[in-house]
Amino acid sequence: MLTYLFRRMLLMVPTLFGITLVVFVVMAAAPGGISVQSLVDGSNLDAEARQALEDYYNRLYGLDQPAPVQYLRWLNNISPIGFEREADGTLGAFSLSKGPDLGVSFRYGRSVSDLLAERLPITLLLNLLSIPLIYAISIAIGVQAARSRGGRFDLASNVVLLGLWSVPTMLVGVLFIGFFASEQYWRWFPTGGLIRREAVDQTFLPWLASGMDVLWMLAIVALATTLLVWAAAAASLRMRRLGGAVLGGVLGYAMAAQLTGFAPGALHVVLTLTGAAVLGALAGIPGTGLRIALAGGLGLMLGIVVARAAGVQVVQTGYLFERAWHLVLPVVVLSYGSLAFLAKLTRASLLENLAADYARTARAKGVTEETVLWRHVFRNSLLPLITVSATLLPSLLAGSVIVESIFSIDGMGKLAVEAVQTRDRELVLSVTLISGLLTLAGYLLADIAYAIADPRVSYD
Amino acid sequence: MTEQVQRARPWSAEVIGALLVRTSARIGLAWIAVLVAAAVFAPWIANSHPLYLVVDEKVSFPAMRHLTAADYTWFAAFILAIFAWRLRGPVFLRFVGWFLSVAIAGLIAWVCVAPPTLVIHEQYRELEASGRIDFVLRAPIPYSAKDYLRDYGDTGIEAPLAASDGRVHWFGTEDNGADVASRMIHAARIALGIGFIATGIALIIGTLIGGLMGYFSGVVDMIGMRLVEIFEAIPTLFLLLTFVAFFGRSIYMMMIIIGITSWSGYARYVRAEFLRLRDQDFVQGAIASGLPLSSILFRHMLPNGVAPLLVAASFGVASAILAETTLSFLGLGLVDDPSWGQLLNQAVQSSTFNWWLAVFPGGAIFLTVFAYNLIGEALRDAVDPHTQRAAGGAAR
Numbered sequence: 001m002l003t004y005l006f007r008r009m010l011l012m013v014p015t016l017f018g019i020t021l022v023v024f025v026v027m028a029a030a031p032g033g034i035s036v037q038s039l040v041d042g043s044n045l046d047a048e049a050r051q052a053l054e055d056y057y058n059r060l061y062g063l064d065q066p067a068p069v070q071y072l073r074w075l076n077n078i079s080p081i082g083f084e085r086e087a088d089g090t091l092g093a094f095s096l097s098k099g100p101d102l103g104v105s106f107r108y109g110r111s112v113s114d115l116l117a118e119r120l121p122i123t124l125l126l127n128l129l130s131i132p133l134i135y136a137i138s139i140a141i142g143v144q145a146a147r148s149r150g151g152r153f154d155l156a157s158n159v160v161l162l163g164l165w166s167v168p169t170m171l172v173g174v175l176f177i178g179f180f181a182s183e184q185y186w187r188w189f190p191t192g193g194l195i196r197r198e199a200v201d202q203t204f205l206p207w208l209a210s211g212m213d214v215l216w217m218l219a220i221v222a223l224a225t226t227l228l229v230w231a232a233a234a235a236s237l238r239m240r241r242l243g244g245a246v247l248g249g250v251l252g253y254a255m256a257a258q259l260t261g262f263a264p265g266a267l268h269v270v271l272t273l274t275g276a277a278v279l280g281a282l283a284g285i286p287g288t289g290l291r292i293a294l295a296g297g298l299g300l301m302l303g304i305v306v307a308r309a310a311g312v313q314v315v316q317t318g319y320l321f322e323r324a325w326h327l328v329l330p331v332v333v334l335s336y337g338s339l340a341f342l343a344k345l346t347r348a349s350l351l352e353n354l355a356a357d358y359a360r361t362a363r364a365k366g367v368t369e370e371t372v373l374w375r376h377v378f379r380n381s382l383l384p385l386i387t388v389s390a391t392l393l394p395s396l397l398a399g400s401v402i403v404e405s406i407f408s409i410d411g412m413g414k415l416a417v418e419a420v421q422t423r424d425r426e427l428v429l430s431v432t433l434i435s436g437l438l439t440l441a442g443y444l445l446a447d448i449a450y451a452i453a454d455p456r457v458s459y460d
Numbered sequence: 461m462t463e464q465v466q467r468a469r470p471w472s473a474e475v476i477g478a479l480l481v482r483t484s485a486r487i488g489l490a491w492i493a494v495l496v497a498a499a500v501f502a503p504w505i506a507n508s509h510p511l512y513l514v515v516d517e518k519v520s521f522p523a524m525r526h527l528t529a530a531d532y533t534w535f536a537a538f539i540l541a542i543f544a545w546r547l548r549g550p551v552f553l554r555f556v557g558w559f560l561s562v563a564i565a566g567l568i569a570w571v572c573v574a575p576p577t578l579v580i581h582e583q584y585r586e587l588e589a590s591g592r593i594d595f596v597l598r599a600p601i602p603y604s605a606k607d608y609l610r611d612y613g614d615t616g617i618e619a620p621l622a623a624s625d626g627r628v629h630w631f632g633t634e635d636n637g638a639d640v641a642s643r644m645i646h647a648a649r650i651a652l653g654i655g656f657i658a659t660g661i662a663l664i665i666g667t668l669i670g671g672l673m674g675y676f677s678g679v680v681d682m683i684g685m686r687l688v689e690i691f692e693a694i695p696t697l698f699l700l701l702t703f704v705a706f707f708g709r710s711i712y713m714m715m716i717i718i719g720i721t722s723w724s725g726y727a728r729y730v731r732a733e734f735l736r737l738r739d740q741d742f743v744q745g746a747i748a749s750g751l752p753l754s755s756i757l758f759r760h761m762l763p764n765g766v767a768p769l770l771v772a773a774s775f776g777v778a779s780a781i782l783a784e785t786t787l788s789f790l791g792l793g794l795v796d797d798p799s800w801g802q803l804l805n806q807a808v809q810s811s812t813f814n815w816w817l818a819v820f821p822g823g824a825i826f827l828t829v830f831a832y833n834l835i836g837e838a839l840r841d842a843v844d845p846h847t848q849r850a851a852g853g854a855a856r
Contacts, residue, residue: 018690023702030706162837166830168782170789170804171822178813185813391692398697405790406808416698417790420705432698439693 001451008447012440019436020429021071027425028067060104061425074429077101103426107418112430115415120434122194123411126403127396129327130335134392135385138339142346144287147373149351153286157343164340169399173333173406181329186258190326192408199322206321209313217312221303225296232295233288240291244283248275330407334399338392345388349381356380382453390446394439472551475770478842485838488831495828499648500538503531506601506642508581514595515587522584523599526576529569534649536565581607601630603639605646605798612637617806620816632816635806640816643798644824650799651828654715654784655777661719662780663773666726671757673727674734684727691724700783704792711794718783722776729772733765767843774839778832785825800825 058064062073076082076091080100084092102112141161145154181189190196208214231243252275256268285291308314317325353359354377362372401413408414412431419427479485498505509522537558544558581604587593609615612625615637620630631640673684691699703717737743738761746760787793788801800821807818 014686015689015693018686019694022690022694023699026699026702027706162833163830166778166826166833168785168822168825168829170786170801171818171826174804174807174818174822177808178815178818182813394693394695398695401695401697401701402786402789417701420701421792423705428702432694432702435695435698436693439695443693 005444005448008444012444015440016433016436017075020075020433023429023432024067024071024074027423027428028070074103074426077103078430078433102430105419105427106424107422107427108424112426115427116412116430116434119410119412119415122409123397123400123404123413126327126330126334126400126409126411127393129331130338130396131389131392133331134335134339134342138342139346139385140287140290140293141343142350143373143378144285144290145343145347146350146354148286151286154347156281158347161340161344164336165344167337169333169337169402170406172336173329173403176329176333177406186255189329192406194326194409195319195323196326199317199319202316202319202322204319206314206318207316209315213312213314216310217304217307220307220310220312221300224303224306225299228295228299228302229292232283232291237284240283241280245276245280248277248279249273251275251279330403330409333406334396334403337399338395342385342388342392345384346381349384350377353377353381379453383450386446386449386453389449390443393442394435397435397438470551475839475842479835479838482838482841484834485842488834488838491827491831492835495648495652496538498645499652500534502534502646502649503527503599505599506603506605506639506645507599508584508602508604508607510584510596510598510602512595512597513584513593515593517594526579527573528575529566529573530649532569532573533562533566536569537562540565579604579606581609582611585611601639601642601645603629603642605638605643606796607638607642609633609637609639617814617817619814631820632814634803634817635809638798640803640820643803644800644821647798647800647803647821648824650711650784650794650797651781651825653711654718655781655828655832657715658718658722658780658783659773659776661716662723662776663726663769665720666723667730667762667769669723670727670730671734671762674731675738675753675757675761677735677738681731684731688724688727691721696721696783697786700787701790701792704787709792709794711797714784714787714794718780722780722783725776726769726772729768730762730765733768734761737761737764771836771840771843774832774836778829778836781825781828781832 062070065073078100080098081095082098084095084098102116104110105112105115108115141157145157148154176189177191179185181187181191208217231240235243249272252271252273253268255275256265256271260267282294283291285294350373354373356377359372359377362376363369367376397413400411401416403409404411404413405417412434415427416431416435418424419431480489503523503526504511507523507526509526511521511523513520513522540558540561544554547554584593584596588596603609609627612627615623615633617635618629618633618637620632621628622632623629629639629641631644634640634643669684669687673681699721700717703721704714707713707717743756743760746756751760784793785799785801785804788799789805791805793799793802803817803821804825807814807822
C-alpha cells in the first residue's frame, strides 16, 4: 500500500507539469499573449518612466525571453529546489533550500501565495460543507428510491432528480438572489459575501436580551421541532398529507402576505396552493428517516421565526449565525446538481446489487429484507459513489467559479475569473496548479477510500 | 435453438425505434424540434423588417433582402436534412453527405449573398408613422435581435407588456432595449450550433486518440492516458476561461475551444471499447488479412464500439450548451450576438432584479439541457442490451 501510494504521488508530478504546460501554451500561443507592452499599455507615462517600467517587468518576469525559457524559469521558481534568483533577474547558484515561489501577481501587485492563502480557504469552506451534505442527502434519497422501485416515490424522484441535474447553476443562483435576497421580493437572505461587516465584531453565539428570552426561544424551538418530528414519524399517511398541506398552505399565505399584505389576492391563492402541494407531497414520502430530517429542519426554522414574532428580543445575531446565514444559498446552489447525480447513481448501484446472486442467497437463508439491504448490499453499493467522489471535487471547483461570481464571494473561483480577464499570467498558472493539485489529491483519496471499502482491491 | 431467422434490420433503425417508444425521449426530441424550427425560421419569426411591404404602390420584401449568409446556410441545412432523411443508405454515409453539402452551401452563401451592410431597423416604423405604407405584413415578433429601438428613445429594461407607447414585448426588453423574445429565438442558433459542432469536434479528437490508445496499448496507451488525465485534472471551466480570455470571442472560436476541452471522456470510452475488441476474432482476422490500419480502426472496430459514444455524445451536447451559457454568463461570451447566458446575466446586473430576464432565457437553457439529458438516458437504455432484456421481462 505504501509503495503504491508513493508511486501514485510520483506519477502526479508529470501530470501537474502537463497541466501547467497546457495552460502556459494556451497563454503563450494567444495572439498578443503576455508581453511587456500589454502590461504597460494604458498607463499614462512618459517615455523614460515607461522604459523603466518595462525593464522592471522584464527583470521580474523574464518577459523578453522566448516562451520555452519563460516556462522553465517559472518552473524553477515554483520548485522547492533549484537555482536562486538574483535581483537583476539572472539565475544564481543551485540551492537545495530556496523554497517555492509562486511569483507576484501583475494586477494586484501582491505575492500570489498571499492571495491564494486568502482566497483558497473560502472556496474550500464552501466545498467541504457541500460534500457531506451531498453524500448524506443523495444516499438517503437513493436508498429510498431503490426500496420503492417502480413505486410513486421512485418515479417522482427520478423525474425531479433528472430535472435538478439539468437546471443550470447560474439560473438557480440568479433566481435565489432575485427572489430570496432582494429588496423587491422576500429579503430573507443576504445578497452576497460571507459575513456582514458589523457581525465580525459580534459575539460568537447569538446574544438574547435576557435569560427569560433564552428560555422562551429554546422552548418554542423545541416545541415546534418535537411536534413536527413526532407528526412526521408517528402520524398515519392521511394525517401527514393533511397536516403537510395545511402547514404548506399557511406558509404560502404568509409568504404572499409579506409581499402584498394580508388582503387575499391572486398571489395569495397561487402561493397557498403551491405551498400546500409541495409540503403535502413531501409529507407523503415513504422513508421515515428522510421525513424526520425534513420535519426537524422545518421545525427549527419555524420555531425561530415564531419566537421572534412572539417578542423574543435578540440583541445580536452573533458571528456563527451570521456566517451560517450567508452560507445557506451558496451551499444549496453549489450542491444540488451533484446531489441529483449522486442520488441517481446510488439508486442504480443499489438496484444492481439487490438483484445480485449474493443478495438472493441471503434472502434464501431467511435474512430479512432490511438486513439484506443494510448489511449485505449497502457497503457494496458504495463503491461507485467512491469512484465518483474523485470527479466531484473538480466539478465543485468549477461550480464555485459560478457561485462565487453570483454571490460576490471572494474565493478562488472569482480570483480565477479575474485572473484570466486581466491576463494575469502568474495568477492563472498558480490557480491552475492549485486546482490541479486539489483534483489529483481527490483522485488519490478516492483510491485509498476504495481500498478501505473493498478488501478485494489490492495494490501491488 | 434458432427456430426463426430474424430479418436483419440495420442497427441504427433498431436504436431509433427503441428510442421513439420512450415518452421521455419523445418529449426531449419534441423540444429540440421546436428549437430547430426557431433557429431555422428565426428571420421569419422575429424581424424588424416586414415580410411583405407595399409603399407608394411599390412592392418589396425587406425581410428577404436582409437575409444573411448564415440565414441561408441554416435554411439549406434544414432542407438538406429533410432530403438526407428521405434517402436510403447507411446512416453514417448520409450524415457525412449532409454535412459536406451543408458546408458547400454555406460556402456558396458566403460568397453570393450580400445583404445591405447598413441596417436601419427604424425605417419601417418611421414609414408607418408618416402614413405612406399601403400594406404591410410583419413577422409575428416585429423586432430584430439587434434592434435596440433607438427611435423610441433610451428605453432600456422594461417588464413584459409594460410599454405604454404601443410596443408589445411578450418577454420584456433587455439592458439595451432589444426585445427578449426575439433575442431568445435568434440565440437558439448559437445553442444548437455550439452543442452540435463542439461535441462533433470533441468526438473526433476523442475517437482518434482513444482509438489509437486502445489499439496499440503499451507505450501509446501510457502516454495517451497521461494526456487524458491532464485534461481531466484541469477543471474544464478554468481551461475554457483561459482559452476564451486569451483567444478571441467569435462563435467559431467558442465551438473549437469547447470541443478541444471536452474530448477526454470520449477518449476513455473508445479506449475501453477498443481494448475489449482488439482480441476478438474478427479484428484479428482483419489484421491477418493485411488490411490497412485506418480500415481496421474505423471500418471494423469503430462501428462495434459506437454505442457508448452515442450516449456520451448526447450528454455531451447538453454540457457544451451549458459551457457556452456559463461563459456568456460570466461575461466572456459573444459581444453583440444574442445568447441565453448573456440575457440571464443581465437579470441581476442592474440594481434591480428583472425576473423576465431570468425566467425565460433560464427556462430555455434548462429545457434544452433537460431535453438532451432525457434523450441521453433513453438512448442509454435503448442501446444497453441488459436493460432491454429487463424491460422486456418485466410485466408492464
